[in-house]
Amino acid sequence: MRFFLPRKLSRCLIALSLSMALPHSLLAQDDDDDFDPDAFEMADETPIKRFCTNKITNLSPTRLVGISFDYLGGYTMSSEAAEGLSATDAARYSPYRAPVNRNSGLRLDANIPLVSKSNIIANLTASYWESRYGIEEATVNPAHQIALNQARHPLRTTTLGALIFKPLDEKRFLVFQAEAALNGNYNFGDIKPDFGLIKYSATAIYGWKFDDNRNLGVGITRTYRGGRVLHIPVLLWNRTFNDRWGMELLLPARGHARYNFSTKSVLMLGYELEGQSYHVQSVPGANTTYGFSQMELRKSEIRARVSWDKSLTDFIWFNVQAGVRPMYRYELAQRENADAFISNRMGMPLYFRVGFNLVSP
């Protein structure tokens, strides 16, 4: 018996053998300018679910770590009895005025991704802000308790929280944010922070990413941005109109029109509502004209501004802001949920901020 292979068949089989001996991937490494997706298939059959991202085209970069310095120019602090007090109570709180030469303070912010995958992003957030009042004590009436207190003890805010972006599919997403804030004039020396007065805020948003230029979300928030706790609806709306213009809204917290000089240089025009409820304490022996050594300060201010972000390197960006700071609320109450007994007008000074951020473009 004679085994015989036709020559053509032999060559064919040799070629086939060689082709099978090579991994598919190596076959694919030739340049392929006319890649035809229909001629290929996923090597792994497991269905892969696709998700939308949290970004749209030209969106301002996400700040991962930031350090900035905030400075407000001079204004006059005018304190008087709050509206709604009885005539007897109102008479206890004489009006006083104190010149504030400046407010200034350091701000540290962190937004650290613990999990960052296409199907979930979970970030740990933390911040430390301080606000120092440039008040000359010699110019303050000794009975002006809040002005004297602030001349000596800066306001501080320390927060710790979480921010989760959970895409449901290619169009829909959820955002959850929760934060615990320790606010007050504590200094870890003669004024200890009261951890029993930590303020909790949270936000939940359900959103849609329509395309790479538009997303929209609605939700609800528990917030202290108004100076006291509020439970209100929120609207997230980001839109890129063209290569240059867009808008970024998270109402009522902030809203900006955006102008992109490039993807590395972004100008924003708009506002941010900043506010907290602070635990203000007096040291033993200090003036307590108001009759309380511990009070709640409800502070809510608007930062109307122009803000410019410019990349120094791919991921280190410089930020400068300038604008005005109208005060929406600056009032004192004996404790949380009590009516205010002192309200303050805080002028509308110019403000500036400069900072550096590690960003994720």
Added chain:
Amino acid sequence: MNISKILIGVFAALLSTLSPAAAQSLDNPSDIIVGNWQPSNGLSVIQIYKGKEAAGEDPKKLYGRTIWLKEPNDPETKQPNLDKNNPDESKRKTPRKGLVIMKDVIFTGSKEKLTWGEGSIYDPNNGSTYSFEATISPQNLNVMEGRGYIGVSLFGRTDTWKRLVKK
């Protein structure tokens, strides 16, 4: 039975049973990443290949080139999408299709732990270049976890890429 028929039958059987994963060899683990891959968003296909000296690349390192885009043309101009966000102005008229976005990646693992790193990946959407590392499970050579990050791996984002093979 004719030997030709036997051989053809054997090869046919081999063809029907040989899965793409089986086609990858753990004998040379650094090359397992070579091939065509699709990121989870399905918007592109990246071909990972060994560096070509003729192109000025290091043959000991791995590179990734965009060989397919779901939207190759700008919807407004109908012209090919360009690398218009590139920080190097001279490169802003380069078409995004064909861009080498992954560079200088080397195998950093072992047969038991298939990892690559020490290279970079470029995102033409924002013109930024990230550090890049990738992991493939020895149990499934057709799925890759690619991670772009800033400085330290903590500041990054992981995406699942799937291998594409010819039908």
